Amino acid sequence: EVQLVESGGGLVQPGRSLTLSCAASGFTFGDYAMHWVRQVPGKGLEWLSGISWNSDDLDYADSVKGRFTISRDNARNSVYLQMNSLRAEDTAFYHCAKGVSGGIAARPGDSWGQGTLVTVSS
Amino acid sequence: DIQMTQSPSSLSASVGDRVTITCQASQDIDNYLNWFQQKRGKAPELLIYDASNLETGVPSRFSGSGSGTDFTFTISSLQPEDITTYYCQQYDSLPYTFGQGTKLEIK
Numbered sequence: 001e002v003q004l005v006e007s008g009g010g011l012v013q014p015g016r017s018l019t020l021s022c023a024a025s026g027f028t029f030g031d032y033a034m035h036w037v038r039q040v041p042g043k044g045l046e047w048l049s050g051i052s053w054n055s056d057d058l059d060y061a062d063s064v065k066g067r068f069t070i071s072r073d074n075a076r077n078s079v080y081l082q083m084n085s086l087r088a089e090d091t092a093f094y095h096c097a098k099g100v101s102g103g104i105a106a107r108p109g110d111s112w113g114q115g116t117l118v119t120v121s122s
Numbered sequence: 123d124i125q126m127t128q129s130p131s132s133l134s135a136s137v138g139d140r141v142t143i144t145c146q147a148s149q150d151i152d153n154y155l156n157w158f159q160q161k162r163g164k165a166p167e168l169l170i171y172d173a174s175n176l177e178t179g180v181p182s183r184f185s186g187s188g189s190g191t192d193f194t195f196t197i198s199s200l201q202p203e204d205i206t207t208y209y210c211q212q213y214d215s216l217p218y219t220f221g222q223g224t225k226l227e228i229k
Contacts, residue, residue: 035218045158045166045209047218061217062123095165107213109156110177112165 009116022096030074033099053102128221145210154214
């Protein structure tokens with residue numbers, strides 16, 4: 001069974017940094033692209049970033065480009081989201097999601113983690 | 123970016139009703155469309171991919187159709203456990219954008 005478990009969320013002041021982790025199990029992690037999607041509580045879904053199986057292909061939403069960095073460690077079956085210069089509008093649940101193959105252009109989202117809440121506030 | 127216009131934003135229906143949600147893309151996305159169900163406090167769950175393919179294990183009362191810019195998601199006979207929120211998502215081109223969501227309520 002595919003399992004994705006996010007961690008690293010919490011309360012952070014505006015302008016500070018935070019790194020989220022997503023631990024994967026139940027599949028051959030190194031074969032698949034991974035994505036981060038966020039959801040403001042009570043609101044809709046926003047795709048943020050994707051990374052290919054070998055980290056060669058990365059992409060970001062304009063809303064986080066230049067501030068957030070996605071990375072992965074296939075030996076640790078984990079994907080990360082480093083978030084810098086955080087703003088109040090970054091407050092959301094952050095979910096990782098699995099792609100159906102190795103490239104980020106492939107269909108995303110066949111499995112999701114429950115999410116970790118990031119609150120940006122002074 | 124491709125804009126996904128999902129409608130209605132909310133819908134009241136009775137158990138046993140046929141329910142239809144639409145999603146319109148701002149440009150041709152072929153059939154690169156997912157439909158997700160999200161229950162309160164839970165992660166989204168994939169129901170339909172490639173616009174019309176039922177994900178493994180998903181009940182057959184759920185279906186999807188369409189290609190190009192216009193898509194439809196249907197629940198043939200609404201069950202109590204279906205009362206929640208649904209989203210479409212295009213994956214034709216990055217960034218992968220979502221519709222605004224449709225919240226189903228009991229009439």
